[in-house]
Amino acid sequence: xxxxxxxxxxxxxxxxxxxxxxxxxxxxxxxxxxxxxxxxxxxxxxxxxxxxxxxxxxxxxxxxxxxxxxxxxxxxxxxxxxxxxxxxxxxxxxxxxxxxxxxxxxxxxxxxxx
Amino acid sequence: xxxxxxxxxxxxxxxxxxxxxxxxxxxxxxxxxxxxxxxxxxxxxxxxxxxxxxxxxxxxxxxxxxxxxxxxxxxxxxxxxxxxxxxxxxxxxxxxxxxxxxxxxxxxxxxxxxx
Numbered sequence: 001x002x003x004x005x006x007x008x009x010x011x012x013x014x015x016x017x018x019x020x021x022x023x024x025x026x027x028x029x030x031x032x033x034x035x036x037x038x039x040x041x042x043x044x045x046x047x048x049x050x051x052x053x054x055x056x057x058x059x060x061x062x063x064x065x066x067x068x069x070x071x072x073x074x075x076x077x078x079x080x081x082x083x084x085x086x087x088x089x090x091x092x093x094x095x096x097x098x099x100x101x102x103x104x105x106x107x108x109x110x111x112x113x114x
Numbered sequence: 115x116x117x118x119x120x121x122x123x124x125x126x127x128x129x130x131x132x133x134x135x136x137x138x139x140x141x142x143x144x145x146x147x148x149x150x151x152x153x154x155x156x157x158x159x160x161x162x163x164x165x166x167x168x169x170x171x172x173x174x175x176x177x178x179x180x181x182x183x184x185x186x187x188x189x190x191x192x193x194x195x196x197x198x199x200x201x202x203x204x205x206x207x208x209x210x211x212x213x214x215x216x217x218x219x220x221x222x223x224x225x226x227x228x229x
Contacts, residue, residue, distance in 0.1 A: 006156075009154065041123075042222055042223070043118070043220030044220045046217045046218070049217065089157065091157075101147075101159065101162060102159075102218060104149075104157040104158070106154050106156040
Protein backbone atom coordinates (compact mmCIF):
# COMPACT_ATOMS: atom_id res chain seq x y z
CA UNK A 1 0.00 0.00 0.00
CA UNK A 2 1.53 3.30 -1.09
CA UNK A 3 1.91 5.66 1.83
CA UNK A 4 2.68 8.61 -0.45
CA UNK A 5 0.56 9.13 -3.55
CA UNK A 6 0.72 11.50 -6.44
CA UNK A 7 -2.55 10.96 -8.24
CA UNK A 8 -1.71 12.96 -11.36
CA UNK A 9 0.88 11.14 -13.45
CA UNK A 10 1.28 14.09 -15.79
CA UNK A 11 0.63 17.80 -16.07
CA UNK A 12 0.87 20.14 -19.03
CA UNK A 13 1.03 23.91 -18.52
CA UNK A 14 1.75 26.98 -20.60
CA UNK A 15 4.94 28.89 -19.98
CA UNK A 16 4.36 31.70 -17.50
CA UNK A 17 1.35 30.06 -15.88
CA UNK A 18 1.17 28.31 -12.53
CA UNK A 19 1.94 24.60 -12.12
CA UNK A 20 0.27 22.90 -9.16
CA UNK A 21 1.42 19.43 -8.16
CA UNK A 22 -0.43 17.48 -5.50
CA UNK A 23 0.61 14.80 -3.06
CA UNK A 24 -1.32 12.84 -0.42
CA UNK A 25 0.04 10.71 2.39
CA UNK A 26 -1.48 8.24 4.81
CA UNK A 27 1.15 7.80 7.54
CA UNK A 28 0.49 10.25 10.38
CA UNK A 29 4.05 9.69 11.63
CA UNK A 30 5.49 11.59 8.68
CA UNK A 31 6.85 14.91 9.90
CA UNK A 32 9.01 16.14 7.07
CA UNK A 33 8.17 16.45 3.40
CA UNK A 34 10.35 17.07 0.38
CA UNK A 35 10.00 17.61 -3.34
CA UNK A 36 12.58 16.30 -5.78
CA UNK A 37 12.96 17.08 -9.44
CA UNK A 38 14.30 14.57 -11.94
CA UNK A 39 15.44 15.05 -15.52
CA UNK A 40 15.82 12.02 -17.82
CA UNK A 41 19.08 10.10 -17.34
CA UNK A 42 19.90 12.07 -14.19
CA UNK A 43 19.42 11.42 -10.49
CA UNK A 44 16.74 13.31 -8.56
CA UNK A 45 17.77 16.65 -7.12
CA UNK A 46 16.32 18.25 -4.01
CA UNK A 47 13.96 21.13 -4.71
CA UNK A 48 12.19 22.27 -1.55
CA UNK A 49 11.05 20.88 1.79
CA UNK A 50 8.67 21.61 4.63
CA UNK A 51 8.48 20.55 8.24
CA UNK A 52 5.19 19.49 9.78
CA UNK A 53 5.34 22.47 12.14
CA UNK A 54 4.82 24.78 9.17
CA UNK A 55 2.08 25.09 6.59
CA UNK A 56 4.00 26.95 3.91
CA UNK A 57 7.56 27.25 2.66
CA UNK A 58 8.66 29.43 -0.21
CA UNK A 59 11.86 29.47 -2.25
CA UNK A 60 11.85 31.74 -5.26
CA UNK A 61 9.33 30.45 -7.80
CA UNK A 62 8.59 27.35 -5.71
CA UNK A 63 6.17 27.19 -2.79
CA UNK A 64 5.11 24.12 -0.88
CA UNK A 65 1.89 24.06 1.12
CA UNK A 66 1.11 21.50 3.82
CA UNK A 67 -2.36 20.66 5.11
CA UNK A 68 -1.78 18.24 7.97
CA UNK A 69 -5.42 17.63 8.75
CA UNK A 70 -6.01 16.53 5.16
CA UNK A 71 -2.64 14.79 4.90
CA UNK A 72 -2.05 16.71 1.72
CA UNK A 73 0.72 18.84 0.30
CA UNK A 74 1.12 20.72 -2.91
CA UNK A 75 3.93 22.32 -4.87
CA UNK A 76 3.28 25.55 -6.75
CA UNK A 77 5.63 26.74 -9.47
CA UNK A 78 5.05 30.34 -10.52
CA UNK A 79 5.78 31.28 -13.23
CA UNK A 80 6.43 27.99 -14.97
CA UNK A 81 9.39 27.89 -17.33
CA UNK A 82 10.35 25.37 -20.05
CA UNK A 83 13.31 24.27 -17.92
CA UNK A 84 10.84 23.12 -15.28
CA UNK A 85 9.79 20.26 -17.55
CA UNK A 86 10.77 17.20 -15.53
CA UNK A 87 9.37 14.52 -13.27
CA UNK A 88 8.60 15.73 -9.74
CA UNK A 89 8.57 13.37 -6.79
CA UNK A 90 6.97 14.03 -3.46
CA UNK A 91 8.70 12.34 -0.50
CA UNK A 92 8.01 12.03 3.20
CA UNK A 93 10.00 11.07 6.24
CA UNK A 94 9.34 10.28 9.88
CA UNK A 95 12.47 11.98 11.17
CA UNK A 96 11.90 11.15 14.80
CA UNK A 97 11.45 7.44 14.21
CA UNK A 98 13.05 6.52 10.92
CA UNK A 99 15.92 8.88 10.41
CA UNK A 100 16.51 9.89 6.85
CA UNK A 101 14.57 7.08 5.21
CA UNK A 102 12.35 8.71 2.59
CA UNK A 103 9.13 7.29 1.16
CA UNK A 104 8.43 8.56 -2.35
CA UNK A 105 5.30 9.04 -4.41
CA UNK A 106 4.96 7.78 -7.96
CA UNK A 107 5.94 11.07 -9.56
CA UNK A 108 4.24 13.66 -11.77
CA UNK A 109 5.66 14.45 -15.19
CA UNK A 110 5.42 18.17 -15.91
CA UNK A 111 5.59 19.58 -19.41
CA UNK A 112 5.85 23.34 -19.76
CA UNK A 113 4.96 24.46 -23.26
CA UNK A 114 6.55 27.61 -24.70
CA UNK B 115 29.53 19.93 -4.14
CA UNK B 116 28.29 16.57 -2.96
CA UNK B 117 29.21 13.87 -5.39
CA UNK B 118 27.56 10.48 -5.52
CA UNK B 119 29.02 8.34 -8.26
CA UNK B 120 27.51 5.16 -9.60
CA UNK B 121 30.00 3.03 -11.47
CA UNK B 122 27.83 1.94 -14.40
CA UNK B 123 25.24 4.06 -16.17
CA UNK B 124 23.92 1.25 -18.37
CA UNK B 125 24.17 -2.52 -17.93
CA UNK B 126 22.70 -5.44 -19.82
CA UNK B 127 22.79 -8.81 -18.08
CA UNK B 128 21.31 -12.24 -18.61
CA UNK B 129 18.89 -14.01 -16.30
CA UNK B 130 20.77 -15.81 -13.54
CA UNK B 131 23.88 -13.64 -13.69
CA UNK B 132 25.32 -12.05 -10.56
CA UNK B 133 25.26 -8.26 -10.80
CA UNK B 134 27.20 -5.71 -8.79
CA UNK B 135 26.19 -2.06 -8.69
CA UNK B 136 28.74 0.18 -7.04
CA UNK B 137 28.21 3.56 -5.44
CA UNK B 138 30.75 5.95 -3.96
CA UNK B 139 30.14 9.26 -2.18
CA UNK B 140 32.74 11.87 -1.34
CA UNK B 141 31.02 13.84 1.43
CA UNK B 142 31.77 11.56 4.38
CA UNK B 143 28.06 10.86 4.79
CA UNK B 144 27.06 8.20 7.30
CA UNK B 145 23.84 7.19 5.56
CA UNK B 146 23.62 5.49 2.19
CA UNK B 147 20.61 4.14 0.32
CA UNK B 148 19.68 2.08 -2.71
CA UNK B 149 16.38 2.80 -4.47
CA UNK B 150 14.88 1.51 -7.66
CA UNK B 151 12.70 3.67 -9.88
CA UNK B 152 9.90 2.20 -11.96
CA UNK B 153 7.21 4.08 -13.93
CA UNK B 154 4.20 4.91 -11.79
CA UNK B 155 5.78 3.43 -8.68
CA UNK B 156 8.24 6.21 -7.94
CA UNK B 157 11.35 5.38 -5.97
CA UNK B 158 11.21 2.33 -3.72
CA UNK B 159 13.79 1.68 -1.04
CA UNK B 160 15.72 -1.57 -1.38
CA UNK B 161 18.34 -1.36 1.38
CA UNK B 162 20.01 1.31 3.46
CA UNK B 163 22.97 1.65 5.76
CA UNK B 164 23.62 4.00 8.66
CA UNK B 165 27.25 3.02 9.14
CA UNK B 166 30.04 0.80 7.92
CA UNK B 167 29.17 -2.90 8.13
CA UNK B 168 25.58 -1.99 8.97
CA UNK B 169 22.63 -2.64 6.69
CA UNK B 170 18.88 -2.60 7.00
CA UNK B 171 16.16 -3.84 4.71
CA UNK B 172 14.01 -1.31 2.96
CA UNK B 173 10.59 -1.90 1.46
CA UNK B 174 11.58 -4.30 -1.34
CA UNK B 175 14.76 -6.19 -0.32
CA UNK B 176 13.86 -9.54 -1.89
CA UNK B 177 16.39 -10.66 -4.48
CA UNK B 178 19.00 -8.12 -3.36
CA UNK B 179 21.83 -7.87 -0.90
CA UNK B 180 24.24 -5.06 -0.03
CA UNK B 181 27.75 -4.53 1.22
CA UNK B 182 29.26 -1.58 3.08
CA UNK B 183 32.88 -2.33 3.87
CA UNK B 184 33.97 1.31 3.72
CA UNK B 185 32.10 4.44 4.69
CA UNK B 186 32.18 5.94 1.23
CA UNK B 187 31.13 2.84 -0.69
CA UNK B 188 27.80 1.03 -0.79
CA UNK B 189 27.31 -1.88 -3.17
CA UNK B 190 24.08 -3.46 -4.34
CA UNK B 191 24.23 -7.12 -5.33
CA UNK B 192 21.77 -9.12 -7.36
CA UNK B 193 22.75 -12.72 -6.63
CA UNK B 194 20.79 -14.13 -9.57
CA UNK B 195 19.33 -11.48 -11.82
CA UNK B 196 15.76 -11.86 -13.03
CA UNK B 197 13.81 -9.98 -15.69
CA UNK B 198 11.65 -8.27 -13.06
CA UNK B 199 14.78 -6.59 -11.76
CA UNK B 200 15.07 -4.58 -14.96
CA UNK B 201 14.91 -1.05 -13.61
CA UNK B 202 16.70 2.22 -12.89
CA UNK B 203 18.76 1.89 -9.71
CA UNK B 204 19.55 5.01 -7.72
CA UNK B 205 22.10 5.35 -4.95
CA UNK B 206 21.85 8.17 -2.42
CA UNK B 207 23.65 9.43 0.65
CA UNK B 208 22.85 11.79 3.50
CA UNK B 209 24.11 13.12 6.79
CA UNK B 210 22.90 11.33 9.91
CA UNK B 211 19.60 11.99 11.64
CA UNK B 212 19.77 15.23 13.54
CA UNK B 213 22.40 16.68 11.26
CA UNK B 214 19.87 17.55 8.64
CA UNK B 215 16.21 16.99 7.99
CA UNK B 216 16.16 14.35 5.35
CA UNK B 217 17.74 15.62 2.18
CA UNK B 218 19.23 12.84 0.12
CA UNK B 219 21.90 13.35 -2.51
CA UNK B 220 21.47 11.03 -5.45
CA UNK B 221 23.78 9.57 -8.05
CA UNK B 222 22.89 9.68 -11.73
CA UNK B 223 21.44 6.20 -11.73
CA UNK B 224 22.27 2.82 -13.25
CA UNK B 225 19.85 1.49 -15.81
CA UNK B 226 19.89 -2.30 -15.66
CA UNK B 227 18.29 -4.49 -18.30
CA UNK B 228 18.00 -8.21 -17.58
CA UNK B 229 17.34 -10.35 -20.64
